[in-house]
Amino acid sequence: MNTSLINKYNIPGPRYTSYPTVPFWDEAAFTADLWQQSVIRSFNESNDAEGISIYIHLPFCEQLCTFCACHKRITKQHSVETPYLESVLKEWKLYLQLFGKKPKIKELHLGGGTPTFFSPENLKILLEGIFAHAEIAENPEFSFEGHPNNTTKAHLQTLYDLGFRRCSFGVQDYDPQVQKAINRIQPFENVERVTNWAREIGYKSVSHDLVFGLPFHNWEKMEYTIRKTLELKPDRLAFYSYAHVPWIKGVGQRGFDENDLPSGEEKRKLYENGKKLLEELGYIEVGMDHFALEHDDLYQSMISGDIHRNFMGYSSSKTQLMVGLGMSAISDSWYAFAQNEKTVEAYQKRVEEGVIPVFRGHILNQEDLLVRQHILNLMCRLETSWDATTDFPELQHALESLKEMEADGLVVLSKNSIKITEQGRAFTRNVAMTFDLRMMRNKPETRIFSMTI
Incomplete structure (x- = not known):
């Protein structure tokens, strides 16, 4: 990669999981009524033909990973599980009232936070509550994000029995110095264990998330992580650039000195070398930041032209309507975006009042x-x-x-x-x-x- 090009084009820019991007939403023109009208329109136009997508945000984590820019709540108190899931199911009922008839669920994704913070029994209660008033589309795409340190075989089996066939595990990096800096101590053996369990149970796609540009990263550390990852041969990989945004996330991204981060040129070399190694080992780059083996649905969707991108990232199928449930979740009706309240307390209060808990959004012209x-x-x-x-x-x-x-x-x-x-x-x-x-x-x-x- 030409160094002058890196210096020229290495500027702040969006990741484009939406357009307009969130900072440029016209919040003054947005109302809850307009949002609900757009949901009804989109549902009526698309549900019968393609179904809908659901994203459920499960925000709790037992510890803070200092590289993370997600909306989360740090707690070791698992008593928070049941009240939160009850609120999510109440929010779902508010959307069901808008739809007026059973939705057909094509895609469902559990993100966070740490979805596997929740017990398998509670996840089953949540999902059975969602499915009780819905139809499942043919060949649905159900996926979840798991933390290798706390994902149990019971988590994997329970979700598989409920129709999940894809799982992704946040690996980030295997180097001890990097793991300590980002407060994510995670032995390779834990990742190996959950990956093998998923395959034994029958998951068709196992994904690992890697991040380059973390503190103390150099090519030696990155190559070690990639080669360890390839020992397990996940079906797809996310190879993300670390987004250092402490002005947004505050103390959460200040667990290390900024001088510990690789420069723009060093970071790009991590990507270029990593991409080359992944391709040598049989992975194909799909869209941006993603790699897959030829048999994986994500690669196949790129070949067929069906690949899609939304707030959940890249997807091998598309729906016009995506309903985000839970604190801070973002919904997309194609004609509008809406984001839920960003704290657990505000979110639960609005739901208890019988109101769809959006607090901002954008109506697309x-x-x-x-x-x-x-x-x-x-x-x-x-x-x-x-x-x-x-x-x-x-x-x-x-x-x-x-x-x-x-x-x-x-x-x-x-x-x-x-x-x-x-x-x-x-x-x-x-x-x-x-x-x-x-x-x-x-x-x-x-x-x-x-x-x-």
Whole structure:
């Protein structure tokens, strides 16, 4: 990777799990009534044909990992499980009232926090409560995130019996110095144990999450982690860039000195070397930050063109409506976004009042919808095209910006399309930013995003 390109394009930028991105939502124009109208519209348009997705945010963790930027609550008191799950099921009933008929669940994902903080028995109660008033679509995609230190065989078996066939485990890194810095002490043996259990039980896709750019990272440590990971040959891998955003997450990301972090150039080398090693070992890069073996659904969806990206990340199938349940969860009706209250107490209070607990959101206008599709195309397929119906006001300005990227070998432009090159894949976020009208028109005065490299 050309060092000058890294220096040139290593700027703050969104990860584009949505457009508009959260900092550029028009919260003043958002109301709960408009949100509910958009949910009803989307449900009526899409439920029969494709079903809906559900994301359930389970926020509790027993300890703080200092690299984490997720919304979580640190506690060792497992008495919080039942009241929280009761609130989630009450929120689900509020959405069922909006739908007016049984939803068809195509995708369901348990994220956090640490979903496996909850006992298998409580997870069963939660999921049976969700399924009791719904239909399960054909070939559903049910997945969960597990912590290798506390995921038991009972967790895996219980969720498998409820229809889950995908699981992901947060590995991050195996080096002792790095683990200590991020407060994530996790022996390889724990990851090996849960991975083997999942395969014995019958999970069709086991994923491991790795993070590069962590404190004290160098290639020797990263290579060790990748080679240890490959001993277990997970079906897919997330290979994330560490997002250092202490101005957002405060003390949670200050468990180490910023001088301990690798530079932009060093970090990019970790990615480039890691990508090369993964590809040598049979993994194929899918979209951005993800790798999969050829048999995995994520790779197959890339080949078929069905790959999708939303607040849950990359998915091998798409639904128009995604309902987020739980504290801080974000929902997407395609026509609008909405986020739930960000503390457990505020979330539970609103639910007890019989109110869908959203506190902010964004209603997409026609221009937003056009730009959203272009950015989604770039993030999923590394290309997009336009005609008279998919043009937008600043397109020519975007193309002028892209000419410089074309000269740098990052994209190929034609009259009505753009394609990201293999070298440009590492700069996908930068390419997408040239289409981001909301950010162009309202440039942030302070830093709000992590670096793109």
